Amino acid sequence: MSSRAEFLTRIRGQLAKTPALFTAAPSLRPARPREVADTIRRELAERWQESLTRFQREFERVGGVLHHVADVQDVPAVVGRLARERGASSVVAWHPSALGFDPTPGLAAEQLTVHGMPDVLPDAERRRALRETIATTPLGLTGVDAALAETGTMILRSGPGRPRSTSLLPATHVAVFDRHALVESLAQVGVLLEAWHTEEAPGAVINFITGPSRTADIELTLTRGVHGPKEVHAIFVERPIGE
Amino acid sequence: MSEPELATPFRARAGEALHDGFLQQALTIATTKFIDLRREAFGEFPEGEALRDRARAIKEATLQRLDHYLEQLVDNVERLGGTVHFATTPEDARRIILDIAERTGARMAVKSKSMATEEIHLNDALEAAGVTPVETDLGEYIIQLAHERPSHIIAPAIHKTKGQVADLFSRELGRPDVPADPEVLTAIARAELREKFLQADMGITGANFAVADTGTVVLVTNEGNGRMVTTLPRVHVAVMGVEKVVPSMTDLAVFLAILAKSATGQKLSVYTTLVRGPRKPTELEGPDEFHLVLLDNGRIDQIGGTLREALSCLRCGACLNVCPVYRSIGGHAYGYTYPGPIGILLTAMLNGPGSVKDLAHASSLCGACADACPVRIDIPRMLIELRKEVDEKRIAPWTERMVFRAFAWLLGRPALFRLTAPIARLMQRPFARGGRITRLPLFFGEWTRTRDLPPVAARTFSERWDDLAREGRR
Amino acid sequence: MARTRAALMITCLGDMLYPEVGVAIVRLLRKLDVDVEFPKGQTCCGLPLFNSGYHTEARAVAGRLVELFAEAPYVVVPSGSCAWMVKHELPGLLKDTPLAERAQALAAKTYELSQFLVRVLGKRRFTSRVHGRVTYHDSCHLLRGLHESASPREILRNLEGVELVELPGHDECCGFGGSFSVRLPEVSSAILEKKLVNVEATGAACVVACDAGCLMQMSGGLTRRSSPVRAMHLAELIEGAS
Numbered sequence: 001m002s003s004r005a006e007f008l009t010r011i012r013g014q015l016a017k018t019p020a021l022f023t024a025a026p027s028l029r030p031a032r033p034r035e036v037a038d039t040i041r042r043e044l045a046e047r048w049q050e051s052l053t054r055f056q057r058e059f060e061r062v063g064g065v066l067h068h069v070a071d072v073q074d075v076p077a078v079v080g081r082l083a084r085e086r087g088a089s090s091v092v093a094w095h096p097s098a099l100g101f102d103p104t105p106g107l108a109a110e111q112l113t114v115h116g117m118p119d120v121l122p123d124a125e126r127r128r129a130l131r132e133t134i135a136t137t138p139l140g141l142t143g144v145d146a147a148l149a150e151t152g153t154m155i156l157r158s159g160p161g162r163p164r165s166t167s168l169l170p171a172t173h174v175a176v177f178d179r180h181a182l183v184e185s186l187a188q189v190g191v192l193l194e195a196w197h198t199e200e201a202p203g204a205v206i207n208f209i210t211g212p213s214r215t216a217d218i219e220l221t222l223t224r225g226v227h228g229p230k231e232v233h234a235i236f237v238e239r240p241i242g243e
Numbered sequence: 244m245s246e247p248e249l250a251t252p253f254r255a256r257a258g259e260a261l262h263d264g265f266l267q268q269a270l271t272i273a274t275t276k277f278i279d280l281r282r283e284a285f286g287e288f289p290e291g292e293a294l295r296d297r298a299r300a301i302k303e304a305t306l307q308r309l310d311h312y313l314e315q316l317v318d319n320v321e322r323l324g325g326t327v328h329f330a331t332t333p334e335d336a337r338r339i340i341l342d343i344a345e346r347t348g349a350r351m352a353v354k355s356k357s358m359a360t361e362e363i364h365l366n367d368a369l370e371a372a373g374v375t376p377v378e379t380d381l382g383e384y385i386i387q388l389a390h391e392r393p394s395h396i397i398a399p400a401i402h403k404t405k406g407q408v409a410d411l412f413s414r415e416l417g418r419p420d421v422p423a424d425p426e427v428l429t430a431i432a433r434a435e436l437r438e439k440f441l442q443a444d445m446g447i448t449g450a451n452f453a454v455a456d457t458g459t460v461v462l463v464t465n466e467g468n469g470r471m472v473t474t475l476p477r478v479h480v481a482v483m484g485v486e487k488v489v490p491s492m493t494d495l496a497v498f499l500a501i502l503a504k505s506a507t508g509q510k511l512s513v514y515t516t517l518v519r520g521p522r523k524p525t526e527l528e529g530p531d532e533f534h535l536v537l538l539d540n541g542r543i544d545q546i547g548g549t550l551r552e553a554l555s556c557l558r559c560g561a562c563l564n565v566c567p568v569y570r571s572i573g574g575h576a577y578g579y580t581y582p583g584p585i586g587i588l589l590t591a592m593l594n595g596p597g598s599v600k601d602l603a604h605a606s607s608l609c610g611a612c613a614d615a616c617p618v619r620i621d622i623p624r625m626l627i628e629l630r631k632e633v634d635e636k637r638i639a640p641w642t643e644r645m646v647f648r649a650f651a652w653l654l655g656r657p658a659l660f661r662l663t664a665p666i667a668r669l670m671q672r673p674f675a676r677g678g679r680i681t682r683l684p685l686f687f688g689e690w691t692r693t694r695d696l697p698p699v700a701a702r703t704f705s706e707r708w709d710d711l712a713r714e715g716r717r
Numbered sequence: 718m719a720r721t722r723a724a725l726m727i728t729c730l731g732d733m734l735y736p737e738v739g740v741a742i743v744r745l746l747r748k749l750d751v752d753v754e755f756p757k758g759q760t761c762c763g764l765p766l767f768n769s770g771y772h773t774e775a776r777a778v779a780g781r782l783v784e785l786f787a788e789a790p791y792v793v794v795p796s797g798s799c800a801w802m803v804k805h806e807l808p809g810l811l812k813d814t815p816l817a818e819r820a821q822a823l824a825a826k827t828y829e830l831s832q833f834l835v836r837v838l839g840k841r842r843f844t845s846r847v848h849g850r851v852t853y854h855d856s857c858h859l860l861r862g863l864h865e866s867a868s869p870r871e872i873l874r875n876l877e878g879v880e881l882v883e884l885p886g887h888d889e890c891c892g893f894g895g896s897f898s899v900r901l902p903e904v905s906s907a908i909l910e911k912k913l914v915n916v917e918a919t920g921a922a923c924v925v926a927c928d929a930g931c932l933m934q935m936s937g938g939l940t941r942r943s944s945p946v947r948a949m950h951l952a953e954l955i956e957g958a959s
Contacts, residue, residue: 008313011543014544026305027301190497207515208517218400219404228513257903567890634770654760654761655760715747
């Protein structure tokens, strides 16, 4: 077993006797990432149609399905339809504080049993029960922290009321977002990540999700739904959520 | 690879692979597909070239201050409630992980694909200690059931037919008559492994990157097993080579832009998971404990060594796909954890120059690997350096060294060099037929077994020069 | 105006096995008003030594080469791999010796044949000695080492009576690799087999390359299988200026 000190000493020893291969520097980082991130979001929200079109193209390329609704109230109807088409009658959903709206009444009207995620940590037994439930529920409903147009990727942060498994265990993942989530490029995502890390994070994980789970490990034949969801749907809400 | 297999010389292993008809077919299809996908991805990505240069620079800049960035990483991981361990040897790493398993009462560990854990031969050690390791990446799951090692860095079961996988599942999972249908096979794996994910005590992963500035470990996967393994069990252990650290999130974005494109032609893999320590106290899910095992295993020595550039490797597999040698013989013939062009360098790094006395020559030095490498590692140059080391350390056979020295000696004596032509013309007479040589004795037979050779010319260019010079003066 | 002077670096394989290529180059250059010199005492550029890791020996060979070719304003080489050795590795080998500057100078004035014709002399149109369909194989060191894939193709495309067809996998190695071809002959031959299948698929009567090693490997395989396809050096196709 070695210690931190040993490792560092050996590394420093190597560095001391080695010239650099060439002059090099890491990436320049934004001095005020939150400001830059806000500016990016604002600008993109203004020309959201362009970004959305690009997002849709890339999202569909990786097997995602995009739905476009006028208002957040129209979301439950889409979820209800998806559920019926798949013979499903229940859905796991992020807490309303994480979603930005409360889908429960609307989903109940669609004859769906809603397992809403708590935003306060329940006791161990309740947590076990919840895990059972999530593992056997066919649909998962989440929000989206950033929708990356360049690659058709949805970025979700974990935290209270927004557990990781909602977008992982159910066979169908449905994610809801509006124009404020749109970003164009990975470079901009870099800025976003810098910005998020200047303050306390809600949870320990950030997940980038680019379409349904897939593999080509058997004779390079593409199959979907290996461990993660087999289907990924995104619902774009034209009227910004919470407005 | 077990020791008896390594006892077969490399050339013989390569020969066997060449005669394996299905392997040949599988290799051609798979590598060609990967090459096309990669070309397409970079074809529609004009910023790609500049980003490759950036990526290379970031890796070099990080190495130049590796101590600083590692310290930063360690501090951040610990600040967020994780524990960092330092493993100099594979034995150290195994001991660390077994201790964690014992202390936490782990009986079963689910693993996301990790070449680092292959490198330290972790699974055998876990089994021996009564902890069942379960590979969850479909390709790794397949080869685990088959008791084999991976044959490609990113597509470990590329050498298996769907028929072979179906038989394997039938046999090992007690499911009769599994059809050779990838959809069905995937569904079976999904069902079998979901149980394991939900019951496992420990999740073990590698790490594609670790961001020093934030203490984040980054996992790039397609199947979702990386997420499962870091969400459901109560302990998460990530094993990572020290060279994988990157300074900041801005740097990470550069690598994410080129990694998946280089590996599979995807813009991004399906899941990129940024894990920052154990779950927050207010989170519903996530491990209670997070352990980062930093692995040396020969890497630190290369910071000042000839293989320094190889420390930039992103483990994307692009060099394997374009290598004419890999494409002919596949991964197992190399005999070590990492195959292909970068694999030869990594093998030397982990096991010393003696381990590559044959492998260093398993290359025509065509340079396709360096071309394909997203961080522009000059693999051919380092292969030549390894050959030099093998010569200088007298690892190469003395007969070979003698031949090359004799050749060099001759090159410095032009008059004697000129004599080789008439001598060769004399000696080749019994073998030259119809303007070509079809058979030669001894060592030269290595060529003529499969190819003809042009005879030494009746008059060499040097012998004709005086006439040519005269011609020019007319 | 004084005629251009160029020294020919014939290379060891060129000297012993393909002298007719050297002869064709000399005659062609003369037709293009280039005075060709042939420094006597040439043997080899040292690439086989270098590639197998015998760098001390390669350095000695390099030193001789630098002296031999010190005088000429240009050095023309019929093989991409040898041209690469001189341009890329010689300076490094002689870096800490008194010959360092001369090595740099030699590197700067050395050209593979097609590069010399197109980029230095500016000549790309020639009459051809053969007619029909040809295909072109990119030698690894010429393509990736010297970044040259355009000049040979320009010449071939402009050769009257010649139809150039792209070779599938044109940038894939032929399997020669110097000593690789005899250290791992089975693998070398398997790689060659793929190359020849591609060559035959083009329907070309001849595969052209700018490297003696590649030509040795490819023609060795072609004649062994009694193929009607010939492997030829670019210089062998060119008759004269158009």
